[in-house]
Amino acid sequence: MEEQNTKNLEKAEEVQETQEVSEENTISQEEYESQLLKKRRRRTIFGTIRFIALLAVVWVVIYVVTHFFYGFIVVDGDSMNDTMFDGQVGIIQKYNREQALERGDIVVFYSDDLSEYLIKRCVALGGDTLSMSDGVLTVNGEVVDESYIKEPMMENMDFDEITLGDDEIFAMGDNRNNSCDCRDLGPVNLEDFTGKLVINLGNYGITKKRVIYGFFFLFALLLIVGFLEDMRDRKKLETIPEEFRDFEIEIDTSTCTGEMTIGFRNPATRKLELMELVHNNEEIKEYCRKYAHDYRDLLKK
Numbered sequence: 371m372e373e374q375n376t377k378n379l380e381k382a383e384e385v386q387e388t389q390e391v392s393e394e395n396t397i398s399q400e401e402y403e404s405q406l407l408k409k410r411r412r413r414t415i416f417g418t419i420r421f422i423a424l425l426a427v428v429w430v431v432i433y434v435v436t437h438f439f440y441g442f443i444v445v446d447g448d449s450m451n452d453t454m455f456d457g458q459v460g461i462i463q464k465y466n467r468e469q470a471l472e473r474g475d476i477v478v479f480y481s482d483d484l485s486e487y488l489i490k491r492c493v494a495l496g497g498d499t500l501s502m503s504d505g506v507l508t509v510n511g512e513v514v515d516e517s518y519i520k521e522p523m524m525e526n527m528d529f530d531e532i533t534l535g536d537d538e539i540f541a542m543g544d545n546r547n548n549s550c551d552c553r554d555l556g557p558v559n560l561e562d563f564t565g566k567l568v569i570n571l572g573n574y575g576i577t578k579k580r581v582i583y584g585f586f587f588l589f590a591l592l593l594i595v596g597f598l599e600d601m602r603d604r605k606k607l608e609t610i611p612e613e614f615r616d617f618e619i620e621i622d623t624s625t626c627t628g629e630m631t632i633g634f635r636n637p638a639t640r641k642l643e644l645m646e647l648v649h650n651n652e653e654i655k656e657y658c659r660k661y662a663h664d665y666r667d668l669l670k671k
Contacts, residue, residue: 457578
């Protein structure tokens with residue numbers, strides 16, 4: 371009899387300890403909602419920081435590539451007809467500019483007189499001697515075959531012999547009769563030389579207008595895709611039982627036995643629903659697969 375009383379007393383003490391632990395781990399509705407709000411704010415802040423960091427990385431990569439290696443040029447005017455036309459887009463190479471430059475390359479340079487970038491064809495390099503007579507270009511005493519020009523040049527556009535400095539190039543438009551170039555502006559100093567054309571995207575139908583239209587189309591497409599995904603998530607959310615929509619999965623280790631209990635925390639009653647005992651990570655994963663596999667992304671939100 372005394373032994374039985376002792377067991378009952380121990381059991382009562384154990385129950386009392388469990389209740390005390392449970393009371394210590396019980397929080398008010400306001401405290402729970404406050405903690406939940408803080409968690410959501412932290413997720414929002416961290417998500418925003420990650421997004422800004424990603425944008426910063428993308429901006430740095432684009433800046434480095436376009437500033438030091440490659441860039442885009444948009445043809446403005448008809449001076450490069452019939453090679454390039456107004457509005458066409460090209461990619462220029464900026465690195466290793468002088469060493470890679472050859473006669474006949476299409477180049478981009480900055481004109482101080484016009485305060486703008488020009489795109490023309492390089493016909494002579496540093497140290498070359500050139501002249502134009504009867505519309506025929508001669509470089510270092512040799513006649514240059516210019517099959518790329520739109521039409522023969524007018525006679526009144528001839529110029530006398532010029533010898534370029536080591537740091538100069540001479541460039542003209544392929545539409546010689548409708549081009550403001552080195553004949554009017556003088557030789558180009560290599561300090562003003564930006565780069566040479568490596569890809570004429572205009573040959574593939576890419577123009578300034580199409581790029582703008584394509585950007586707006588892509589923007590609209592992303593909006594539509596985002597809207598459809600949101601609608602899909604809403605429909606998927608509707609398949610979740612009402613009583614589980616605002617629940618968060620939680621692990622409770624407050625039991626007196628030291629066992630871990632996993633379940634969905636009910637924001638209204640602050641109780642764990644669908645509770646199960648788990649002993650290791652594998653059992654936790656199995657529980658998640660059992661109850662939350664399809665909904666864990668929505669539950670995080």
